Amino acid sequence: MAVTATHIWYYFICKREVWLLSRGIAADQEDENLDLGRFIDRNTYQKNKKEIVAGNIKVDRVRKEGEEVVVGEVKKSSRFKESSRYQLLFYLDSLRQMGIEARGELLFPQEKKREKVEWTEEKKKELDKVVEDIRKIAKKPVPPAPKKINFCKKCAYREYCWAEG
Amino acid sequence: MKKTLYIFQKGRLRRKDNSLLFEGEETGKKFIPVEDTNDLYLFGEVDISKSSMEFLSQKEICVHYFNQYYGYYMGTFYPREHLNSGHVILKQAEHYIDYEKRVDLARQIIFGSISQMTQVLNYYKNRIVSGADEITAVIDDFKKQLENLDQAKEIEELMAEEGHAREKYYSLFDYIIQNKDFPFEKRTKRPPLNRLNALISFGNSLCYTIVLSETYKTYLDPRIGFLHSTNFRRFSLNLDVAEIFKPIIVDRLIFSLLNRKQLNKKHFDKHTNAILLSEEGRKIFIRELDERLKQTKKHRGLGRNVSNRRLIRLELYKIQKHLLEEKEYKPYKAQW
Ligand code: SF4
Numbered sequence: 192m193a194v195t196a197t198h199i200w201y202y203f204i205c206k207r208e209v210w211l212l213s214r215g216i217a218a219d220q221e222d223e224n225l226d227l228g229r230f231i232d233r234n235t236y237q238k239n240k241k242e243i244v245a246g247n248i249k250v251d252r253v254r255k256e257g258e259e260v261v262v263g264e265v266k267k268s269s270r271f272k273e274s275s276r277y278q279l280l281f282y283l284d285s286l287r288q289m290g291i292e293a294r295g296e297l298l299f300p301q302e303k304k305r306e307k308v309e310w311t312e313e314k315k316k317e318l319d320k321v322v323e324d325i326r327k328i329a330k331k332p333v334p335p336a337p338k339k340i341n342f343c344k345k346c347a348y349r350e351y352c353w354a355e356g
Numbered sequence: 357m358k359k360t361l362y363i364f365q366k367g368r369l370r371r372k373d374n375s376l377l378f379e380g381e382e383t384g385k386k387f388i389p390v391e392d393t394n395d396l397y398l399f400g401e402v403d404i405s406k407s408s409m410e411f412l413s414q415k416e417i418c419v420h421y422f423n424q425y426y427g428y429y430m431g432t433f434y435p436r437e438h439l440n441s442g443h444v445i446l447k448q449a450e451h452y453i454d455y456e457k458r459v460d461l462a463r464q465i466i467f468g469s470i471s472q473m474t475q476v477l478n479y480y481k482n483r484i485v486s487g488a489d490e491i492t493a494v495i496d497d498f499k500k501q502l503e504n505l506d507q508a509k510e511i512e513e514l515m516a517e518e519g520h521a522r523e524k525y526y527s528l529f530d531y532i533i534q535n536k537d538f539p540f541e542k543r544t545k546r547p548p549l550n551r552l553n554a555l556i557s558f559g560n561s562l563c564y565t566i567v568l569s570e571t572y573k574t575y576l577d578p579r580i581g582f583l584h585s586t587n588f589r590r591f592s593l594n595l596d597v598a599e600i601f602k603p604i605i606v607d608r609l610i611f612s613l614l615n616r617k618q619l620n621k622k623h624f625d626k627h628t629n630a631i632l633l634s635e636e637g638r639k640i641f642i643r644e645l646d647e648r649l650k651q652t653k654k655h656r657g658l659g660r661n662v663s664n665r666r667l668i669r670l671e672l673y674k675i676q677k678h679l680l681e682e683k684e685y686k687p688y689k690a691q692w
Contacts, residue, residue, distance in 0.1 A: 215441040216575060333681050351656040354670040354682065 196278050198325045203273040204342050206328055206335045211348060213329035250282050254292075260293035262286070269299050269306075274307055280318050283310040357663065358394035360569075362642055364635065365400045366424075378402075395569040397576045398524055399638065400424055401611040409433065418572050420565040426627070427638050430465045432568055432591070434578070444575040452580050459514070461678065461685065462583040466514045468600035468687025470505075474498045475690045480532045480611070487531025491606035494524045511583065519597070525603075535612050537621050547630030550684040552610075554632050555641070556626060559606035560598070562645060567594040567601065570669045576676055597671055604690050605664065609645055618644065633684045 192213060201208040234274075252263035264279050286293050287310060291329040295308035328335070337352035346352075363369075367380035368387075376388040388396075395418040395456075398404075402449035404419075412419060421430040446651070448488070451457040474495055481491045501521060509512045524541075529540040529552065538552045548554040571578045573593055581592025613619045623637030631642065652661040655670070662670065670690050678685035 214443040216444065217439065259474070270502045328450065350658065350666075350670060351677075353659075353684070354673040355657045 192326060192329050192343050193344070194322045196281055196334045198329075199278050199281050199321065200271070200274045202325055202328075203277065204271060205338075205340065205346070207352070208348060209325055209328050210331060210334040211351075213325075214334075227242055229338055251298075260286075261296055262293050263296045263297045263298050265300060267299075267301065269297075269302060269304060272297075272306075276317060277321060278305075280310065280314055281322075283308070284315060284318055299328055360395050360397065360646065361388065361393050362397045362646075363400050363402055364639060365459045367400060367405045369402055369408050371405065374666065376398065376408055376411060388570075390417065391415055395420065395565075396438060397565070398422065399427065399635075401569055403664070413420065414570070418565075418569045420569075421513050422561075426630070427558055427635075429565065432565060434568070434572065434591075437572075437577075438576050439573070441575045444676060445577055447681070448580050454584060458582050459509060459511060461675075462511050462514050462596075464687055465583045465599055465683050466518050467502060467505055468689070469518055469603070470498050471687065471689050472503055472600055472603040476607055477525070477528065478606060479608075483533060490531060491528055492617050494528060495627045497524060509637055511585070514583065532611055535614055538614055539679050548632065550631055551621070551624045555610050555613075556606070556621075558633050558638065558641060559645075560602055561611060562642070563602050563606050564591075564594050566605075566649070566665065567668055567672075568674055568692055569596045570665070571597075573669060574587045574672045574676060576672055576679075577681075580644050597668065597675070600687050601668060605645070605648065609641075609648055612639065613644060633665075 197210050200215050200343060201212065212289060233248065250262050251265045254261050254263070262279065262282055263277065264282070266275050269275075283293055283295050292310075294310070297306040297308060302319050339353075343352065361380065363380075365380045367378055369376060369378050371377070373457070376386055376390055378386045379482055393415070397420045399422045399444075401424050403577065409419075411461045412433070416435055416438050418435065422428065422433070423430055477491050477495050477498075480567055481495070484491070498521060499625045501517060505514070505517065508517060519560040526543055533540075533552070539550065540552050541550055543556070544550070544553045545557055548557045568591055571591075576593060578591040580597045581594075584592040584595040591634045607663060618639055618640055623640065624631055625636050641672055649665040650663050653667075654660070654661045655662045655667075657670075668687060674683070674685050674688075677683045
């Protein structure tokens with residue numbers, strides 16, 4: 192299975208969601224939160240969004256500082272920092288495999304914050320572990336049971352997960 | 357939530373640029389808000405162009421056809437599946453082919469069906485003028501039947517259990533309705549031979565289409581049912597799931613329509629060999645049904661209000677979870 196940035200994102204939030212995504216079980220398409228997400232995507236960031244697509248990765252901004260390539264990822268909030276970091280690391284690693292050395296920057300415009308993310312041998316090992324674990328989750332015959340977390344409230348799978356009762 | 361649209365008049369449906377236009381004989385031109393439409397019911401004689409079908413399919417809208425004069429359900433235009441997961445379909449097929457797995461699911465459905473009939477009877481037991489003892493006796497019978505369901509090892513046995521339960525259940529309708537214009541007599545389907553049967557048939561066919569529309573929003577294949585066998589020529593999963601919702605959605609609606617005198621003799625037409633709801637009657641029935649489906653109740657699992665219609669979707673999700681072997685299916689049980 193090809194592990195994508197979306198899997199990485201959800202890995203740090205909910206492993207069950209990783210499994211569902213890996214089986215092509217998409218979330219409720221009429222979900223109002225999903226709609227809100229789409230709306231924000233289409234409107235708020237449209238103006239300054241310059242997406243770059245390379246292979247199966249998609250990054251928000253790329254600029255050159257001297258010899259260095261800097262990849263910028265714009266995020267709505269720093270709530271899912273862990274997800275954001277590894278996602279960006281995943282991008283940097285993919286670029287490396289294409290022969291491009293880059294460093295990364297997470298941007299949280301609404302909070303006026305930015306954070307550096309760098310590719311190192313050590314980080315790469317951690318990333319590999321995450322990717323390996325995602326593959327393991329996807330191979331499980333049965334999805335991990337739902338666990339009520341804060342994210343459930345906004346998760347488009349919530350009706351599916353909590354349909355009992 | 358998106359709306360269900362009902363068209364009763366004669367007219368033409370065609371695509372106009374990026375929307376659908378209905379040209380009705382009575383009301384003239386009207387645009388159909390496709391983005392806001394969940395499904396479409398055509399009762400009137402509606403000419404529908406191929407390009408509008410394409411558009412409806414693109415917008416993922418199911419179209420249910422009913423005969424204009426008799427109100428019989430004719431079929432559904434079920435757009436090409438838009439949600440698709442190989443994994444779910446394989447699991448669904450596996451649960452059909454593996455007979456034991458199939459019987460297990462069928463048993464749960466029958467369990468749900470009889471439990472829901474019990475709920476309806478419980479509700480009316482204390483509200484009726486006479487017949488409380490008869491109702492209590494049937495409730496007791498149902499309890500025993502539910503306990504014995506585990507012993508059924510064949511689909512046919514389960515079907516028979518359901519048949520017996522339904523017979524006892526119908527025999528109590530006269531106590532609940534207490535209206536000499538609407539005696540139950542006996543169950544007659546094709547064609548219904550009295551008014552009450554006409555109501556039950558009409559209501560049930562609507563219930564099948566509602567479940568079908570909801571199935572479209574899931575990964576389940578409506579052609580693979582468990583209680584109702586699959587022959588791939590018609591939908592059957594919706595017949596299964598409807599068993600659980602017919603008592604609380606259709607039967608209770610019928611009782612309330614008759615007891616509140618919203619429907620009476622005048623709303624029925626006599627045809628050569630059938631008695632059927634008139635167009636006016638169908639309109640009343642659907643208006644009230646739609647209201648009922650929109651009503652919300654607190655859902656314990658989700659911790660918020662969900663509509664009756666949504667409950668049907670949740671039931672399908674539960675079945676999907678059973679198929680994925682993550683959680684054993686336990687049918688919905690109304691709490692009142
Ligand atoms: S609802 Fe909760 S448990 Fe279910 S996928 Fe979403 S986050 Fe995970």
